[in-house]
Amino acid sequence: MFTQSLWNSFSGTTNFPQLTKDIQVDVAIVGGGITGISTAQLLAEAGFSVAVLEARKVGGGTTSHSTGNLYYNIDQVLSSLQSKYNNEIIRRVAGSRNSAVQLIEENVKKFQIDCDFKRVPSYLYSSNEENASKVDKEYETALEAGVKMEIASSEEIPFKMTRGVRVSGQAQFNSMRYVQGLANAIESESCKIYENTRVDEFEENDEGVTLSTTGGIVRAKYAVHATHTPKGVKVMFHTVLGPYREYGVAAKLSAGEYPEGIFWGYYGSGEKVSVRSYSRGEEKFIIAVGQPHKVGQAKDNSQHIEQLVTFLKDHFDIGEVTHRWGGQHYKPADKLPYIGPQSEGSRIYxxxxxxxxxxxYGVLSGMIISDHIAGNENPYTEVYKASRFTPAKSAKEFLKENLNVATQFIKDLPFKGDEDELKFLKNGEGKIIEKDGHKVAASRSESGELNLHSAFCTHMYCVVHWNNAERTWDCPCHGSRFNQEGGVLEGPALEPLKKFNSSGEKS
Ligand SMILES: Cc1cc2nc3c(=O)[nH]c(=O)nc-3n(C[C@H](O)[C@H](O)[C@H](O)COP(=O)(O)OP(=O)(O)OC[C@H]3O[C@@H](n4cnc5c(N)ncnc54)[C@H](O)[C@@H]3O)c2cc1C
Structure with missing residues (x-):
C-alpha cells in the first residue's frame, strides 16, 4: 500500500542548507516540526542565537501526518483529566492551549503564511445511546471547570447523533504549510535552520550541551529535544509514554456537502473517529482519522486504514480515495505532556x-521553553513540568504501558519463518526470519532488492515488527521505526538497524 498524507500533496518544499562545519549557538533545537520551529521563533525573537537541526525536511515528521485541527479541548477529552487533576488545572490546560492557537493565528497574519487557517466550531458527539454518557460527562466536566462548551443540535452535526456538544471558535489549517511558512519567515543570521542534518549524540557538560551531528559539532548553552519523543537511552521518558500509530484517509465526495468544522464522534463500543474537510483552490476533500493501535502491535496495519475508508463510505457518497497515511503519537502516563528541562537544573529540554x-502543545512547548531559557515567568510552566512525573500519580497507566513493553520483550514473534521463506517474499513485503541462529528483519523493496537487517531495535533491543501499510519496521516497545534500508524514521532510536551480511555476521 502506498501511503502519503494529504498535507504532503498540498505543500511546497523547503530549501535550507545542510550543516557542514562546527558551530556555536545559544540554543540548539533538534527537530524541525511544529515544536522545533515554534521554539526557534520565540527564542530568536527574545534575542538568542538559534540553530534548528532537522534530520530530514522541515515539517515532514508527524506535523505533516496530522489532521490539522487546532482546539483547546483535548482528544482524550477533558473528563479524562478529572481523576488526576482539579478544576483549576483543567482550566489552565484549556487556557494554555487557547493561547497557542492564538499565537498560530497571529503568526499567520504577521508573516502572511498561506496555510488555509480558518476558525471553525469543534464538536464531540455520540452516535449511539451506549456512548451518550461520555458526551454528558464531558459537558459536566467543562461546566464544573469553567471551560466554555455548549450543547449542539442535531442540525449542526452531519452524522446520526444521540448527544452532542460544541466548542466555538476553534481552528483548522494545513499544518505542513504553516510550519514551512514560519520556518522561511524566521530564518536569519541569528536563527539558522539546517536540513538533512541528523543529531547522533547529546552530551551535557558544565558549560552547556555538545551535539554530534552528521555535519559537524554544535556547541550550545541549551539544547531542545523537539523530536516528538526524546532521542536515545539517556532520557528516560520512554517508560512514561505509550507510542501509538493512528491513521488518516482523504477522499473526494461524489455528491453531497463537505461538512465544516471539527467532528469527533464516538462509535460502536467507544472508538473515536475524527472527521474534517479541507479545501484549497478548487480542490476539496473529506478526511477521516482514527483506528489507533500500539506501534508494532497491529496484525494488519492496512486493515486499520481500510476501516476508515469503510467509515467514510458508510456516511458519505465517496468517490476516489486520494490519500492514506499513518502517524505516530505518544500518550503520557498522567495525561499531560512533559515540557521543560528534562530534570531539575538540566540544560537539555x-x-x-x-x-x-x-x-x-508543540506551539505551547515553544512558549514555555523559550520563557524558561529567557528567565521569564510563564503561567503554564508548572502544569507541564517535565520533572513532575511521580509513579503514585501515574501508577495505573505507567504499569499498564510497561507491562505491555515487558510482554513485547518475551513474546514469541508472529509471522516468524525460516530462511527458505525468503524465496516467497514478494516485492514490498517484510518478515522476521531465523537465519544462522539470528533473528533477521527481511524485506524486499518495490524493485525486488532484498534487505536483511538484525531484527533488534537499536534503542532497547526489542524485536521489530513489519508494518504492511507503510512498509517499515516498527518497534513494539517504545515506538522506534525504521525504513527498509534500516534508517531511523522516528522514535527514540538514534542508530539504524544493523545490516546483516551474507555470511550471517551483523555489521
Ligand atoms: C493521525 C494523527 C492526527 C493528528 N491530528 C492532530 C490534530 O488535528 N491536532 C493536533 O493538535 N495534533 C494532532 N496530531 C498530533 C501532532 O501531529 C503531533 O503531536 C505534532 O505534529 C508533533 O510535532 P513535533 O514537532 O513535536 O514532532 P514532528 O513533527 O514529528 O517533528 C520532529 C522532527 O524531528 C526530526 N528528528 C527526529 N530525530 C532527529 C535527529 N536525531 N536529528 C535531527 N532531527 C530529528 C524529525 O525528522 C521531525 O521532522 C495528530 C497526530 C496523528 C498521528
Missing part, C-alpha cells in the same frame, strides 16, 4: 507526550 494534540 524535552517536549513530548502530546497524544494527538501536539499541533497546539
Amino acid at each position: 524535552v517536549a513530548t507526550g502530546f497524544s494527538t494534540d501536539g499541533l497546539t
Whole structure:
C-alpha cells in the first residue's frame, strides 16, 4: 500500500542548507516540526542565537501526518483529566492551549503564511445511546471547570447523533504549510535552520550541551529535544509514554456537502473517529482519522486504514480515495505532556507526550521553553513540568504501558519463518526470519532488492515488527521505526538497524 498524507500533496518544499562545519549557538533545537520551529521563533525573537537541526525536511515528521485541527479541548477529552487533576488545572490546560492557537493565528497574519487557517466550531458527539454518557460527562466536566462548551443540535452535526456538544471558535489549517511558512519567515543570521542534518549524540557538560551531528559539532548553552519523543537511552521518558500509530484517509465526495468544522464522534463500543474537510483552490476533500493501535502491535496495519475508508463510505457518497497515511503519537502516563528541562537544573529540554494534540502543545512547548531559557515567568510552566512525573500519580497507566513493553520483550514473534521463506517474499513485503541462529528483519523493496537487517531495535533491543501499510519496521516497545534500508524514521532510536551480511555476521 502506498501511503502519503494529504498535507504532503498540498505543500511546497523547503530549501535550507545542510550543516557542514562546527558551530556555536545559544540554543540548539533538534527537530524541525511544529515544536522545533515554534521554539526557534520565540527564542530568536527574545534575542538568542538559534540553530534548528532537522534530520530530514522541515515539517515532514508527524506535523505533516496530522489532521490539522487546532482546539483547546483535548482528544482524550477533558473528563479524562478529572481523576488526576482539579478544576483549576483543567482550566489552565484549556487556557494554555487557547493561547497557542492564538499565537498560530497571529503568526499567520504577521508573516502572511498561506496555510488555509480558518476558525471553525469543534464538536464531540455520540452516535449511539451506549456512548451518550461520555458526551454528558464531558459537558459536566467543562461546566464544573469553567471551560466554555455548549450543547449542539442535531442540525449542526452531519452524522446520526444521540448527544452532542460544541466548542466555538476553534481552528483548522494545513499544518505542513504553516510550519514551512514560519520556518522561511524566521530564518536569519541569528536563527539558522539546517536540513538533512541528523543529531547522533547529546552530551551535557558544565558549560552547556555538545551535539554530534552528521555535519559537524554544535556547541550550545541549551539544547531542545523537539523530536516528538526524546532521542536515545539517556532520557528516560520512554517508560512514561505509550507510542501509538493512528491513521488518516482523504477522499473526494461524489455528491453531497463537505461538512465544516471539527467532528469527533464516538462509535460502536467507544472508538473515536475524527472527521474534517479541507479545501484549497478548487480542490476539496473529506478526511477521516482514527483506528489507533500500539506501534508494532497491529496484525494488519492496512486493515486499520481500510476501516476508515469503510467509515467514510458508510456516511458519505465517496468517490476516489486520494490519500492514506499513518502517524505516530505518544500518550503520557498522567495525561499531560512533559515540557521543560528534562530534570531539575538540566540544560537539555524535552517536549513530548502530546497524544494527538501536539499541533497546539508543540506551539505551547515553544512558549514555555523559550520563557524558561529567557528567565521569564510563564503561567503554564508548572502544569507541564517535565520533572513532575511521580509513579503514585501515574501508577495505573505507567504499569499498564510497561507491562505491555515487558510482554513485547518475551513474546514469541508472529509471522516468524525460516530462511527458505525468503524465496516467497514478494516485492514490498517484510518478515522476521531465523537465519544462522539470528533473528533477521527481511524485506524486499518495490524493485525486488532484498534487505536483511538484525531484527533488534537499536534503542532497547526489542524485536521489530513489519508494518504492511507503510512498509517499515516498527518497534513494539517504545515506538522506534525504521525504513527498509534500516534508517531511523522516528522514535527514540538514534542508530539504524544493523545490516546483516551474507555470511550471517551483523555489521
Ligand atoms: C493521525 C494523527 C492526527 C493528528 N491530528 C492532530 C490534530 O488535528 N491536532 C493536533 O493538535 N495534533 C494532532 N496530531 C498530533 C501532532 O501531529 C503531533 O503531536 C505534532 O505534529 C508533533 O510535532 P513535533 O514537532 O513535536 O514532532 P514532528 O513533527 O514529528 O517533528 C520532529 C522532527 O524531528 C526530526 N528528528 C527526529 N530525530 C532527529 C535527529 N536525531 N536529528 C535531527 N532531527 C530529528 C524529525 O525528522 C521531525 O521532522 C495528530 C497526530 C496523528 C498521528
